[in-house]
Amino acid sequence: MSILPERIRQAALHAQSALADESTPFVRNAWYVAALAGEVGRQALARRLLGVPVLLFRKLDGSAVALEDRCAHRSFPLSRGTIDGDTVVCGYHGARYGGDGRCTGVPSQAQVPPGAMVRSFPLHESGALLWIWLGDPALADPAALPQQPWMDDPAWVSSTDRLHLKASYVRLHENLLDLTHLSFLHANTFGTPDYASAPFEARVDEAAGRFSLHRSVSPTRLPPLWALPTGLDGVDAARVVTSTFHSPALHVVGVKFHALDRPEAEQPSRAIRTAHIVTPETATSTHYFIQHARNFAIDDAAVTDFMHEQLLKAFQEDVDGLEAIETLLGGYGERQPEISFHADKASLAMRRHLKQRADAEAGR
Ligand code: FES
Ligand SMILES: [Fe+2]
Structure with missing residues (x-):
């Protein structure tokens, strides 16, 4: 028996019926x-x-x-x-x-x-x-490959890896579109307490099927993962993050860092980009490939190794969290109502888009 008033429960479930979840057929034409x-x-x-x-x-x-x-x-x-x-x-x-x-x-x-x-x-x-x-x-x-030019550009040194996730690929895209969770799920890796309450802006382009969330965390202190390789350790800095859903198969998180004690234009560019490459395996499991790149210290293999190891530790926190959700929901046997936050705006639009594409393929 839900504690929600029946009217709110029904409204939540009705709104969810327009959103992709683990019960939605895959988008195959991609x-x-x-x-x-x-x-x-x-x-x-x-x-x-x-x-x-x-x-x-x-x-x-x-x-x-x-x-x-x-x-x-x-x-x-x-x-x-x-x-x-x-x-x-x-x-x-x-x-x-x-x-x-x-x-x-x-x-x-x-x-x-x-x-x-x-x-x-x-x-x-x-x-x-x-x-x-x-x-x-x-x-x-x-010509419709979602691969981005920087992924093959020698100006961006990158490393790749593969994780396995026992949860729906829709949950992984949703996780990536709202990084509010950095302050909590990643409190011990690359999250900082100020991240979740920093101002954000959702950018929704339904026609292009492109959904982004942009967030500027400033002033902030960078966690060691970013502070050490950028040389911004112990100084007030800005961390400007854009997560973008490009296709059912590709999500890119780009981050720029700069010190606040002088104009950004006078500083070398320090940016990282991570392609989160998402391939559904089954309705509730996903192949999760990573291509992580940076445009600074590009000849320093030790930086590559350090960032790769630290990032994989953080991404494993997402895997563990999403698997916990999938396991919990699997025990109910019926859809549970979700109450959304403002920061879910881009992800709600993205889930509607996936549902519409799946419905269109099924001829509905
Ligand atoms: S030859 Fe392949 S199953 Fe018989
Ligand atoms: Fe995460």
Whole structure:
């Protein structure tokens, strides 16, 4: 029995019905990251993406292939078979498939039966990332890749990693769009107490499907993660943060830092950008890839290592928090009402956008 008056409870649930959550079908007509480029080689890599079992490997010429990881014969995972040249050999009864997904041979008979094929998915390799299109192949346009120019720009030195999240990808986007939680969930890593109450501005562009939250924390003292590499330790500084949802697969958090004792224009640029690359695995689990970059101390590998290690510790706090929510809600068996705050404005618009795209794909 809810303690909310029934009228408020119903209104909250009604408003939520227009928002994406873990029960909303995936947006399929979009590019997602299947893997970091370095993860895919001559061994089969099995990964579930948007609910689909996918097998990834590289052909002899180095180009990557993505096939549905389910043999057309009796559904044996092809990733448990072997790669022979540019061919996958099923580990159950030996059917052979080319990189285009067509069966080229069945050992127990002379002819390949009609319809013996598995889906082959469009891939696009760019920089550190291998993008996949799991929707209508006719719509797979590389010009629509959400990858941002800085992600391949040598002026930005970056490191990559992969986390696994046992929670809906919608929760991860929502977490990234409102960083109020830095003061609480990340109190022991990169949050500061003044973060949550700093002024913010939501920027909503429904037509472009772009949603941002901009926040300026000033004056502030930077946590060691940012203070040490920027040289802004122990001084009054500004921390200016913009989180942007670019696509169901990509969220970018950009931060600029400067000292307050002299004009910003007289200081070297000190900025970091983190691509939070989000690929749903199942309704309640997500592949969470990271590309973290900075435009200062770009030749200093020790700074890269320090920031990477500290950031991963902080992102693990998000993973733990979101998994706790997913586990808690999973026990109810019915949708629970959520009461939103002003800082949720961009994330509510983003969740409406995801729901509308999923509905449009489903023809509703
Ligand atoms: S399940 Fe693959 S050949 Fe039989
Ligand atoms: Fe976080």
